[in-house]
Structures are given as C-alpha cells and as structure tokens.
Amino acid sequence: MLARNEIIFKWTLYAAATALCFLLQSFVLQRVTIWGVIPFIYPVIVAVLATLEGPFSGTVFAIAVGVVCDVLLPGVFPCLYTLIFPLAGLCAALISQSWLPAGYLCSLATSAIAFLMTGIAQCLLLMIREKAAWATGISVCLRELAVSAVLIVPVTILFRWVFRRTHLDD
Amino acid sequence: MKKFLREHGIWVLFAAAVIAVALAAMSFFSNTSSPLANVAGIISSPFRNAYTSVATWFNDKQAYYTDIHALEEENAALRRRNAELEAAARQAEKDSEENKRLRELLNLREQRRDLSDFEAAFVTEHTVTNWTSSLTLNKGTAHGVEVNDSVIDETGALVGVVSEVGYNWCSVLTIVDTDTSLGAQVFRTKDLGLATGDFSLMGENRLRLDYLPAGCQLIGGDLVVTSGLGGYFPEELVIGSVEEVKRDDTGSESYAVVVPAVDFNALTEVFIIKSFDIVT
Numbered sequence: 001m002l003a004r005n006e007i008i009f010k011w012t013l014y015a016a017a018t019a020l021c022f023l024l025q026s027f028v029l030q031r032v033t034i035w036g037v038i039p040f041i042y043p044v045i046v047a048v049l050a051t052l053e054g055p056f057s058g059t060v061f062a063i064a065v066g067v068v069c070d071v072l073l074p075g076v077f078p079c080l081y082t083l084i085f086p087l088a089g090l091c092a093a094l095i096s097q098s099w100l101p102a103g104y105l106c107s108l109a110t111s112a113i114a115f116l117m118t119g120i121a122q123c124l125l126l127m128i129r130e131k132a133a134w135a136t137g138i139s140v141c142l143r144e145l146a147v148s149a150v151l152i153v154p155v156t157i158l159f160r161w162v163f164r165r166t167h168l169d170d
Numbered sequence: 171m172k173k174f175l176r177e178h179g180i181w182v183l184f185a186a187a188v189i190a191v192a193l194a195a196m197s198f199f200s201n202t203s204s205p206l207a208n209v210a211g212i213i214s215s216p217f218r219n220a221y222t223s224v225a226t227w228f229n230d231k232q233a234y235y236t237d238i239h240a241l242e243e244e245n246a247a248l249r250r251r252n253a254e255l256e257a258a259a260r261q262a263e264k265d266s267e268e269n270k271r272l273r274e275l276l277n278l279r280e281q282r283r284d285l286s287d288f289e290a291a292f293v294t295e296h297t298v299t300n301w302t303s304s305l306t307l308n309k310g311t312a313h314g315v316e317v318n319d320s321v322i323d324e325t326g327a328l329v330g331v332v333s334e335v336g337y338n339w340c341s342v343l344t345i346v347d348t349d350t351s352l353g354a355q356v357f358r359t360k361d362l363g364l365a366t367g368d369f370s371l372m373g374e375n376r377l378r379l380d381y382l383p384a385g386c387q388l389i390g391g392d393l394v395v396t397s398g399l400g401g402y403f404p405e406e407l408v409i410g411s412v413e414e415v416k417r418d419d420t421g422s423e424s425y426a427v428v429v430p431a432v433d434f435n436a437l438t439e440v441f442i443i444k445s446f447d448i449v450t
Contacts, residue, residue, distance in 0.1 A: 030298060036373050037300045074304040074333065074341045076349045122301045126369055131348050133369035140300050140373070 010166035014049065017158050018065065021045050034147045037140060042069050042081070043088060043114035044148060044155050048107045050089035051096035052163045062089030077125050084121045088114035107156045108149065115145040271324040271439060282326065282404070287444040289313050291321075293437050294339070303347040303372055303434065305330065309442060310338045320403050320443045327431035328352070328396060328407040329440050340442075343367075344434050345409060346377045353400055354379055354409055357393040361386040365394060365409050365428060375434060376413065379426040386424075388415050394428050404446040 021041050029039045046065050050058025066085035070078060092110035100106040119141025123134050275288070291313075295306035309315050321329040321342050330344040331352075343350050347367045354365035356379075363379040371377060379394060392412040398405025410430040417424050 030295070038297070040300065073299050074302050074343070075299070076302075126348060129348070131366075131369060136370040136373070144300050 006166065010162070013162045013166060014061070014159070017162055018045055020158070021155065022068070029151075035143045037143045037147055039148045039151060040115075040144050041148065041151050041155065043085070043118055044107070044111045044151050045159075046085045046089045047092040047110035047114045048152070048155050048159045050092035051102040051106050051110055052159055053093070054097065055090055055093040058089040058093040059086045062086045076129070080121055080125065081118075084118050085114070088117050091117070102160075104153060104156055107152045111149070111152050112145055115141055115148070119144070274324040275441065282406075287314075287446075289315060289442040289444055290439060291315075291340075291442055292439055296435065296437075301369075302349075303344040303367070303375075304333070305342045305344060305434070305437065305440075307340050307342060307440065307442070308338065310336045310340050312337050314444050315340050315442050316444070318402065320407065320446075321440050322407060322443060323432050323437065323440055325431070326408060328403075328409050329432050329434070329437065331403075332442065342440075345430055345432075346372050346375055346434075348372060350377070352403060352409065353397040354394050355397040356386070356388060356412070357395050357406075359386060359388065359392070361388070362397055362399070363394075363426070371427060375430060377410070377428050377430065379412070379428050380423075382424055382426065388412050388426050390414060392426075394426075404443060 025039075025041045029041060032039060042065060046058075046062040049061050052058075053061065062085040063082060066079075066082035069081035069085070073081070088110075091113050092106075095110055095113070096102045096106050100109060119137055122141075123132070123137035126133055126137065289309050291307040291309040293305050294308050297303050297305075305321075307315075307321070315332060315335050317332055317335055319332040321332060323329055328345055330342040330347070331350060332340050333343045333349070334341040345352065345365065345367065348369050350365075350367045352365045354363050355361065356363070361383055363382045365377055365379050368376075368378045382388070390412055394409045394412060396403045396405055396407045396409060408431045410428040410432075413427045413429045415424055415426045
C-alpha cells in the first residue's frame with residue numbers, strides 16, 4: 001500500500017510520461033504518414049498503463065486521456081474517446097490480471113484491442129450517419145495498429161520504469 | 171709593408187697607372203665591358219642571381235601573406251554579401267508568392283463582389299487523426315470567424331468549412347471529410363447534386379457527388395461548384411472536377427467521384443469568408 005505522497009508522486013510521474021507521449025504525437029508522429037495513416041499513440045498509452053495499474057486506476061486514467069483527446073482532436077462525436085478509452089483500459093487491465101501478465105506481449109495484445117475498439121466505434125459512427133464504410137474503416141484501423149505497434153515498446157519501457165520506480169516494495 | 175712600398179712603390183704606382191690606362195683604352199675601343207669587369211660580373215653573377223632569387227622569394231612571401239590577408243577579408247565580406255543577397259532572394263521569392271496570392275485574391279475579389287469579407291489565415295496544423303480530414307487555422311473569434319464560415323484558397327477553390335472556433339484558432343473540416351455536405355452544381359450541365367465526404371474516398375482525397383438527376387450526362391473533368399442553394403455557402407466556389415461516374419452498391423443510382431481543386435497537403439495560407447451576399 002502506497003502512502004498518499006507516494007501516490008501523488010507516482011501519478012505525477014505518469015502524467016509527465018503521458019505529456020511526453022502527447023508531445024511526441026503532436027510534434028513528430030503527426031507529421032509522419034506511413035501506409036496512408038498517421039501513427040496514433042493514445043490507445044497504446046491507455047492500454048499499457050491499464051495493464052500495469054489494474055482496472056480501477058487504468059480506467060480512471062483512460063477517462064482522463066479520453067477527455068484530453070476529445071478536447072484536442074477534431075471529430076464528429078464530441079466524447080468518442082472519453083467513452084471508448086475507459087472500456088479499452090478496463091479490457092486491458094482484466095486481460096493483464098487474468099490471461100497475460102503485464103509485459104510487451106500483453107501491451108501488444110491490449111493495444112490491438114484498444115485500436116480495434118476505437119476503429120469499430122468510428123465505423124459505427126459512420127454507419128449511424130449513413131456513411132458506412134466497414135471495409136475501409138477496418139483497413140484504416142489495422143494500418144493504424146501496424147504503424148503504431150513500434151511505439152508499444154518505448155511506451156511500455158517508459159511506463160514500466162515509472163511503475164517500478166514507484167512500487168519499490170512490491 | 172713600409173719597406174716594400176719604399177722600395178717598389180713607384181713601380182706599383184706605375185703598374186697601376188699602366189693597368190688603368192689599358193682598361194680605359196680597352197673600354198674606349200671595345201663594344202663590350204672590360205675583361206676585368208666581365209670576369210667580375212661572371213664570378214658575381216650566380217651570387218647575384220641567388221641573392222635576387224632569395225629577395226624575390228621573400229618579396230613573394232610577403233606579398234602572398236599580404237594578399238591572403240586581404241583575400242580573407244574580401245572573402246568574408248563577399249560571404250556576408252552573399253548571405254545578404256540570398257536572404258534578399260528568399261524574401262523576394264516569398265514576397266513574390268505572397269504577391270501572386272494577393273493578386274489572385276484581388277482578382278477574385280473583383281470577380282466575386284458577393285464575397286464581401288475575407289480573413290486571411292495560415293494553416294497551423296494539418297489532419298490530426300486518421301478518421302477526419304481537417305486543418306487548424308490561426309484565426310478565431312477574435313478575428314470575427316464563426317462556425318460554418320467557408321474557407322477558400324487564393325484561387326477561390328473551396329477548402330472546407332469552419333467546424334470549431336476558439337479565440338485565436340479554428341478547425342476546418344475539409345470538403346473530403348465525412349462530415350462535410352455541400353449543395354453542388356455541375357458547371358457545364360447545371361445539374362444539381364450533393365457533394366459529400368466519403369470515408370472510402372477520403373484517404374485518396376476524393377469526395378462524391380450524390381443525388382444526381384436521372385440521365386445526367388457527366389464527363390470526366392466537368393467542373394463542380396457550390397450551388398449556393400439554401401444560403402449556407404456562397405455560390406460558384408470551385409469544389410473540384412469529376413473524375414468518374416459510378417453506380418452505388420444498389421446499382422439504382424449513380425454518383426460522381428470528384429477530385430478537389432485544392433491540394434490540402436500543400437496549403438499554407440487560406441481565406442475565410444466571414445460574410446457574403448446571398449444571390450437569389
């Protein structure tokens with residue numbers, strides 16, 4: 001059990017790591033297009049942290065990231081990420097607790113699920129607006145996952161470092 | 171020595187006088203230098219050459235160092251001048267591009283008197299997600315920009331529509347975004363339709379022209395412009411040109427794939443139409 005100041009310290013470090021990832025997305029990844037898509041780091045952050053911190057903390061963190069994404073990114077549905085990221089975070093946490101222990105493989109699997117959930121949500125939104133494009137949507141989603149997969153390793157290293165730094169007694 | 175001079179001095183003087191007279195006579199009667207002077211010249215010539223060579227070498231070195239110093243200074247000055255000229259050339263190129271844009275805009279203003287109020291804006295960010303096609307501009311409510319304002323480039327081609335506005339920024343959904351829908355008209359045939367973004371075409375920077383009347387005869391390259399119907403957008407802003415005509419999945423209706431006139435990736439400066447006169 002962490003003391004209050006240790007919890008504050010831990011989440012400050014997580015916030016700093018997340019801010020670093022946001023800067024990476026805005027300044028670097030935004031300008032890179034591979035296979036017609038831009039790498040997208042946010043689902044990876046949500047999935048990786050949830051595998052490390054468990055369902056409750058992972059979900060709360062995912063809500064925060066979702067809100068920031070909805071504020072920063074343009075979109076038709078104003079709270080898409082706020083709704084999808086907590087679900088993705090929860091799934092990631094449950095998978096890491098039940099099937100795959102937190103690690104690179106778990107990060108890859110949970111990130112893939114997070115991307116898939118986001119893609120399906122986007123396709124559903126298109127369908128609701130009578131502009132269904134499932135094949136293109138899934139193609140974009142898979143390409144997005146493929147080009148973002150390389151980010152899973154550095155993000156996992158970064159967040160695991162914070163986790164280990166703040167869970168010395170575990 | 172004293173003894174020698176006392177005994178033979180007169181003879182020495184005599185011999186010297188004879189030699190002097192002989193030399194004088196030889197130099198008077200000869201066209202070349204005297205043999206003695208010649209011999210002396212021959213002997214001293216290599217030394218003189220060596221001395222001259224050394225002196226010339228020193229002079230050259232001195233001149234070289236003097237010159238190189240001057241050249242260095244001149245080179246530095248030329249570099250500075252070159253940098254200034256390059257900067258001036260860059261500025262001139264920039265000014266020329268701006269001038270061209272402004273001329274086109276002026277021309278557009280003269281052609282389109284219904285577009286009364288423009289706001290020039292720079293594109294600060296291009297598309298930020300894989301699910302939308304958007305631009306962020308550096309003008310917002312502080313400059314009178316409002317949601318649903320049309321955005322055009324300097325040639326009058328439609329870029330998109332303002333979807334969100336902040337104090338000093340705004341987001342523009344481009345005409346290929348899935349959330350964009352515009353009343354459109356084929357310029358040649360005057361057929362009306364609805365230009366909408368389609369996710370399947372968005373990746374290729376294309377949009378579709380739907381609800382075309384039955385039997386409309388579109389050909390590749392037909393210009394598509396805004397219809398202006400409903401008063402949401404100014405009329406006759408260029409959307410793009412018809413690339414091909416296709417049938418939808420049901421096969422009952424046809425639609426046209428339209429190539430936008432604007433290259434969204436190359437956009438740096440755009441113009442927001444803040445108000446326009448509705449032409450009836």
